[in-house]
Amino acid sequence: MPIHIVLADDHVLVRQGLKSLLEREKFQVVAEASDGQEAVRLTEAHHPDIAVIDISMPTQNGIDATRELGRS
């Protein structure tokens, strides 16, 4: 089974680049988020093995999003 990943970064091009890079290495990107709240929502919905989260994001930053994920 490939390792499932949720990618969170507010720059679409950066996300798409990372996705191409990770998929080439056989990881499976199951969802992409552009802010902290979306990262929390998609991580709770998809239960990935790993959530890769940028710190500087609108709405809710990556650290607060990670804190919230730790609680849930």
Next chain:
Amino acid sequence: MSRLGGFLNLPAMPTRILLADDHALVRQGLKALLEKQGFLIVAEASDGQGTLRSVEKTEPDVAIIDINMPVLNGVDAARELKKSSPRTKVVVLTQHGEDQYVTESLGAGVSGYVLKSQAADALVHAIQEVCRGYIS
């Protein structure tokens, strides 16, 4: 560039690209993304001076340059590059959407301006357009 190959009925040559960004992970991601689209990454640079050296050495069709880079920023690098290697088209790829950056980039001879918040299609489109001689 690929258009000439098509005109002469020769196999299409991939567009040769230099990638300049001070974040290695961003560069590697863009490289993977563009290679999937059939582009050839001939060089990478992490600052403006390195960009100039690599462009002189590899003469790419297109240089994709971030604005925020150490030593020499992307706009100043583009200005120098247009003097030393006028055949290479420059596409700025940045997080800055403010008019001031766009105007300064166009003044430096940049042919394309793409935001990192745009989708990959926008970057691919800009590369294709600047190769055709348009401003994108």
